[in-house]
Amino acid sequence: MPERVIRGRRVENDVWQAIGQPHGDATQPLPQGPVLVPLAYWREHRDLLAARRQPIGVWLAPADDPAAIADDLGRFSVVAIHFPKFTDGRGYSTAALLRTRYGYRGELRAFGDVGRDQLFYLARCGFDSFKLAPHHDPEAALASFTDFSVRYQGSVDDPVPLFRKRAVAGRIAR
Amino acid sequence: MYRYDSYDHALVAERVAQFRDQTRRYLAGELTDDEFRPLRLQNGLYIQRHAPMLRVAVPYGLLSSRQLRMLAHIARKHDRGYGHFTTRQNIQYNWPRLEETPDILALLAEVEMHAIQTSGNCIRNITTDHFAGVAADEIIDPRPLAEILRQWSTFHPEFAYLPRKFKIALNGAEADRAAVLLHDIGLHVIRNASGETGLRVIVGGGMGRTPIVGHVIREFLPWRHMLTYCEAILRVYNRYGRRDNIYKARIKILVKALGIEEFARQVEAEWEIARKDSPAIITQEEFDRVAAHFEPQAYESLPEMDASYVQSLADSRSFSRWAERNVHPHRRAGYASVTLSLKKTGVPPGDATDAQMDFVADLADRYSFGELRVSHEQNLILADVRKRDLFALWQAAKSQGLATPNVGLLTNIVCCPGGDFCSLANAKSIPIAEAIQRRFDDLDYLHDIGELDLNISGCMNSCGHHHIGHIGILGVDKQGAEFYQVSIGGRQGNQAALGQVIGPSFAASDMPDVVAKLIDTYIGERHEDELFVDTVQRIGVAPFKAGVYGNAKEVAHA
Ligand code: SF4
Numbered sequence: 001m002p003e004r005v006i007r008g009r010r011v012e013n014d015v016w017q018a019i020g021q022p023h024g025d026a027t028q029p030l031p032q033g034p035v036l037v038p039l040a041y042w043r044e045h046r047d048l049l050a051a052r053r054q055p056i057g058v059w060l061a062p063a064d065d066p067a068a069i070a071d072d073l074g075r076f077s078v079v080a081i082h083f084p085k086f087t088d089g090r091g092y093s094t095a096a097l098l099r100t101r102y103g104y105r106g107e108l109r110a111f112g113d114v115g116r117d118q119l120f121y122l123a124r125c126g127f128d129s130f131k132l133a134p135h136h137d138p139e140a141a142l143a144s145f146t147d148f149s150v151r152y153q154g155s156v157d158d159p160v161p162l163f164r165k166r167a168v169a170g171r172i173a174r
Numbered sequence: 175m176y177r178y179d180s181y182d183h184a185l186v187a188e189r190v191a192q193f194r195d196q197t198r199r200y201l202a203g204e205l206t207d208d209e210f211r212p213l214r215l216q217n218g219l220y221i222q223r224h225a226p227m228l229r230v231a232v233p234y235g236l237l238s239s240r241q242l243r244m245l246a247h248i249a250r251k252h253d254r255g256y257g258h259f260t261t262r263q264n265i266q267y268n269w270p271r272l273e274e275t276p277d278i279l280a281l282l283a284e285v286e287m288h289a290i291q292t293s294g295n296c297i298r299n300i301t302t303d304h305f306a307g308v309a310a311d312e313i314i315d316p317r318p319l320a321e322i323l324r325q326w327s328t329f330h331p332e333f334a335y336l337p338r339k340f341k342i343a344l345n346g347a348e349a350d351r352a353a354v355l356l357h358d359i360g361l362h363v364i365r366n367a368s369g370e371t372g373l374r375v376i377v378g379g380g381m382g383r384t385p386i387v388g389h390v391i392r393e394f395l396p397w398r399h400m401l402t403y404c405e406a407i408l409r410v411y412n413r414y415g416r417r418d419n420i421y422k423a424r425i426k427i428l429v430k431a432l433g434i435e436e437f438a439r440q441v442e443a444e445w446e447i448a449r450k451d452s453p454a455i456i457t458q459e460e461f462d463r464v465a466a467h468f469e470p471q472a473y474e475s476l477p478e479m480d481a482s483y484v485q486s487l488a489d490s491r492s493f494s495r496w497a498e499r500n501v502h503p504h505r506r507a508g509y510a511s512v513t514l515s516l517k518k519t520g521v522p523p524g525d526a527t528d529a530q531m532d533f534v535a536d537l538a539d540r541y542s543f544g545e546l547r548v549s550h551e552q553n554l555i556l557a558d559v560r561k562r563d564l565f566a567l568w569q570a571a572k573s574q575g576l577a578t579p580n581v582g583l584l585t586n587i588v589c590c591p592g593g594d595f596c597s598l599a600n601a602k603s604i605p606i607a608e609a610i611q612r613r614f615d616d617l618d619y620l621h622d623i624g625e626l627d628l629n630i631s632g633c634m635n636s637c638g639h640h641h642i643g644h645i646g647i648l649g650v651d652k653q654g655a656e657f658y659q660v661s662i663g664g665r666q667g668n669q670a671a672l673g674q675v676i677g678p679s680f681a682a683s684d685m686p687d688v689v690a691k692l693i694d695t696y697i698g699e700r701h702e703d704e705l706f707v708d709t710v711q712r713i714g715v716a717p718f719k720a721g722v723y724g725n726a727k728e729v730a731h732a
Contacts, residue, residue, distance in 0.1 A: 088335065089332075117209070
């Protein structure tokens with residue numbers, strides 16, 4: 001059965017293959033079809049990758065600095081951020097920086113040890129694509145996007161904090 | 175105090191529903207222990223020695239009588255009839271059942287309370303001065319900014335999985351009563367030369383295994399930038415704080431490793447970019463909206479002194495002794511603030527029964543506009559009492575064991591739950607506190623010793639803040655046996671300092687003697703009106719060491 005991924009709040013078959021740690025061996029030839037390569041691979045083989053004429057994506061480990069791909073963002077169909085453990089929250093800041101500081105508009109994917117209880121926060125930080133850890137049911141997980149209707153602080157999904165909306169609502173009420 | 179509007183209510187209700195579902199999935203085996211742990215921790219739920227422990231947030235220590243009655247009800251219905259007030263102004267229950275915690279959270283939501291982020295590697299409850307809004311030396315009431323910080327930090331999506339817990343304290347007065355030098359971020363309200371209000375930002379302080387007094391990272395931050403600046407600090411920490419070793423994961427270790435100049439440079443660089451046109455810049459309108467919840471109470475105009483109060487002070491030595499210790503000045507004429515002591519000998523420090531909570535709620539209604547505060551010294555405070563009511567209040571408090579006249583004195587021991595309850599403990603702390611309290615039960619002697627902070631922690635996590643006790647006691651494990659390390663010379667406040675260990679540790683049974691010997695040395699050496707901690711500072715640790723261990727040479731060989 002093909003692997004499943006949540007994109008645009010729907011569950012789809014995943015067409016992407018991640019290579020390099022943790023999902024493969026970077027020394028092997030690339031498989032056919034769209035591939036997600038680790039940052040180091042991208043840096044070393046960018047010309048080779050461009051010559052493939054296939055959609056290309058890059059994935060970042062928690063310690064990777066998103067500034068390293070800031071100038072290349074237009075060349076990726078997907079940027080993915082790996083969560084080796086869901087408690088390692090560096091990827092949330094990486095995502096926020098990609099979306100705000102570096103203006104990345106394409107697909108931003110979370111993968112690794114990702115479960116439904118992280119989806120609400122991940123989506124707020126700008127992720128729009130989620131490959132859950134194998135034992136999580138992506139269909140059931142969709143409900144978690146709407147865990148909260150109220151957000152006190154601004155973030156990537158909505159930069160305007162609640163207090164500014166309260167002020168507007170208050171003025172309309174007056 | 176702050177009252178929820180429809181947004182706040184909705185958010186807390188949604189949290190209860192979310193946690194109910196998470197608990198259901200855990201009990202059904204859909205979530206592993208490892209997956210459920212951080213989720214329950216971010217709702218204040220630990221697994222302890224006897225049962226789960228649930229920590230409920232008391233934002234900046236402020237409670238209404240209605241909320242306190244609910245806390246009493248929960249203690250009765252879901253616990254064994256008591257709760258424990260903590261050094262971070264929260265309350266903990268030691269005996270709830272996991273299955274019942276969603277119901278407890280639903281009860282809390284009814285009175286605008288929750289357990290959000292009271293534990294876990296996230297931004298914890300914001301703490302502040304327990305005399306906020308009534309202190310004479312206040313620059314501004316810190317509670318509106320504390321509430322704005324509370325809302326900003328609640329479910330902040332970028333900072334829910336930090337390297338380690340993160341504590342912010344805010345102080346609005348000249349004197350620091352919020353320990354701003356000993357928090358991950360300390361915010362101290364100041365006025366600059368042109369009369370503008372801002373915050374001195376301190377970063378990287380803390381107790382625990384590596385106690386450090388924080389560094390000033392910015393002398394003056396315009397208050398409107400409180401959130402943008404905290405965000406910059408948190409982002410640098412979230413990205414670069416260590417995650418490989420939990421003992422090196424606090425922000426203080428990052429600050430130490432980079433040096434404060436380099437850390438500050440990174441934060442300022444982040445802030446420089448992030449703050450531009452940021453919608454997180456606080457508006458005057460929002461400040462005013464929140465501040466309106468903390469308007470001064472409807473005080474009567476009263477003369478500064480009340481004749482009946484003066485008379486009672488003259489008539490009753492025990493009343494005047496209580497007034498001397500437990501009654502504090504108030505900025506309004508004819509009013510005072512009162513500490514109701516939770517430090518009666520024989521009762522674990524900070525514990526209150528359901529009946530006491532109900533009783534204090536009644537006292538708050540009768541004498542203090544229906545509000546009270548939890549102090550970080552684990553007592554309860556009625557902030558707005560008419561002086562003419564003090565005698566009646568004292569009599570009532572006495573009847574419930576809440577009038578121990580020891581605030582600021584040796585027996586007002588700050589003490590964590592320790593080995594009796596806490597699964598992280600090296601040693602018990604409550605029995606040590608009790609043994610010391612029994613040894614110093616002579617009130618005249620206690621008053622003669624004068625102001626002295628004694629703090630006890632059951633392990634290096636320092637929940638009892640032993641590093642800043644004038645006398646600090648730390649439970650340590652020596653080949654499986656419980657021992658106690660003693661330090662002296664720590665202090666809180668504007669001159670915050672960390673205590674120095676006096677030497678090898680002691681068995682539990684020695685502890686009252688050890689404290690007695692420290693006090694004897696002090697009495698022998700003190701200048702007139704000199705506090706214990708000032709004597710330590712003046713003459714150093716050596717004479718105290720000699721007093722405790724005997725000959726100084728022997729100490730060297732111990
Ligand atoms: S100091 Fe240690 S023993 Fe005491 S409550 Fe904290 S973790 Fe538990």
